[in-house]
Amino acid sequence: MKVPYAxxxxxxxxxxxxxxxxxxxxxDVFRVCRDLPAGWGKYDLEIGCGHGxxxxxxxxxxxERYCIGIDIAGGRLERARRKxxxxxxxxxxxxxxxxxLFLECLxxxxxxxxxxxxxxxxxxxxxxxxHRLVQTGFMDFLSSVCRPGATLYFRTDNSxxxxxxGDAIAGSGAWEERPTEVWPWERAxxxxxxxxxxxxxxxxxxxxxxxxxxxxxxxxxxPQSRRRQGPF
Numbered sequence: 001m002k003v004p005y006a007x008x009x010x011x012x013x014x015x016x017x018x019x020x021x022x023x024x025x026x027x028d029v030f031r032v033c034r035d036l037p038a039g040w041g042k043y044d045l046e047i048g049c050g051h052g053x054x055x056x057x058x059x060x061x062x063x064e065r066y067c068i069g070i071d072i073a074g075g076r077l078e079r080a081r082r083k084x085x086x087x088x089x090x091x092x093x094x095x096x097x098x099x100x101l102f103l104e105c106l107x108x109x110x111x112x113x114x115x116x117x118x119x120x121x122x123x124x125x126x127x128x129x130x131h132r133l134v135q136t137g138f139m140d141f142l143s144s145v146c147r148p149g150a151t152l153y154f155r156t157d158n159s160x161x162x163x164x165x166g167d168a169i170a171g172s173g174a175w176e177e178r179p180t181e182v183w184p185w186e187r188a189x190x191x192x193x194x195x196x197x198x199x200x201x202x203x204x205x206x207x208x209x210x211x212x213x214x215x216x217x218x219x220x221x222x223p224q225s226r227r228r229q230g231p232f
Contacts, residue, residue, distance in 0.1 A: 029097045030105040036093060038109040040066035046116040047099050047133065050190070052080025054118060057187045059084065059092040065113070067092045070102050099133060103145050111147045114184065119191035119198075122158035132164060136171040143174035143205050150205040153183055157195035165201055175203040 042065045046055045049069030059067040069092070071077050077094045084092045095102060123131045134154065142152070152175060156162050169175045181202040192198060 026101060026105070029095065029101055032095055033102065033105040033110075034107055036068070036107065036110060037066065038107075040091070042066070042113045043068065043110050044114040044116070045070070045112045046118065048117065048120050049080060049094070050076050052077070052083050052094065054116070054187050054189045056080060056083040056087060056089065056092065058116075058185055059089050060087055061185060063091055065091065068095065069093070070095045070097050070099065072096065072098055100138070100141070103141060106145050111145055111150075113147050113150050115142065115146065115150065115152045117152070117154045118189050119156055119195070120161075122156060122161040124158060124160070129164065132161065134161075134165040134168050136168045139168055139172040140174045143172075146205050148205060148207065151178075151181070151184075152201075152203040152205075154201040154203070155192070155198055157191065157198040159199060162199035162201065169201070169203050174206060176206050178202045178204050 044058070044062075044065050044067050046058075046067070046069045049055050049071050050073075052069055055067055055069045059065070069077075069080060071080075071094075074096050077096050080094050084094070097105075117133065120133050121131075123129055139152075143150075152169075154165050156165070166177060169177050179202070181204070183200065183202070
């Protein structure tokens with residue numbers, strides 16, 4: 001069984017062949033998202049799940065919750081799938097997809113209660129900060145696929161990225177940082193075991209009426225959601 005792959009990218013300045021391949025990949029992730037099981041009371045997501053060390057153990061400890069792990073590396077996801085199969089887990093899915101594309105293709109029947117982003121690529125050079133996953137616009141977009149009161153759990157061993165993530169959340173009207181809130185469950189990931197130190201951040205999705213009270217920072221970009229509209 002191959003892990004489905006999808007890749008999010010601009011259609012500008014690309015060849016017809018690459019554009020066709022990109023559309024096919026978008027169709028793939030749309031199909032696999034459409035086939036995700038409905039009817040679970042709570043859904044949790046890990047973005048950048050790697051080999052699945054954290055999420056497989058989390059799913060085993062929380063059989064009442066359906067867990068989805070996404071990553072862009074197929075080899076990592078195959079190892080994650082084998083972990084969950086050996087454990088006999090029925091409440092977990094692994095999808096090869098870029099984060100924004102996955103969120104765009106997610107069906108209306110699924111909204112997340114918890115989102116984990118553990119040790120994402122910090123893109124340490126300043127000129128590469130635009131490539132970091134946690135941006136104000138992304139946080140607003142993520143909120144559209146989360147339930148009211150959903151919680152984000154972010155962890156990094158890069159102090160600059162920790163500050164950057166905090167600023168992105170502060171600049172979003174969709175989330176509120178909760179510095180005293182504890183994590184719901186702990187299992188050290190491979191990166192966590194290797195890190196000399198790390199910083200954690202917890203944020204709660206705000207009530208809808210709170211969004212109008214906060215202005216998005218100038219220059220931030222909020223992706224226009226294509227959620228529930230198909231793969232294009």
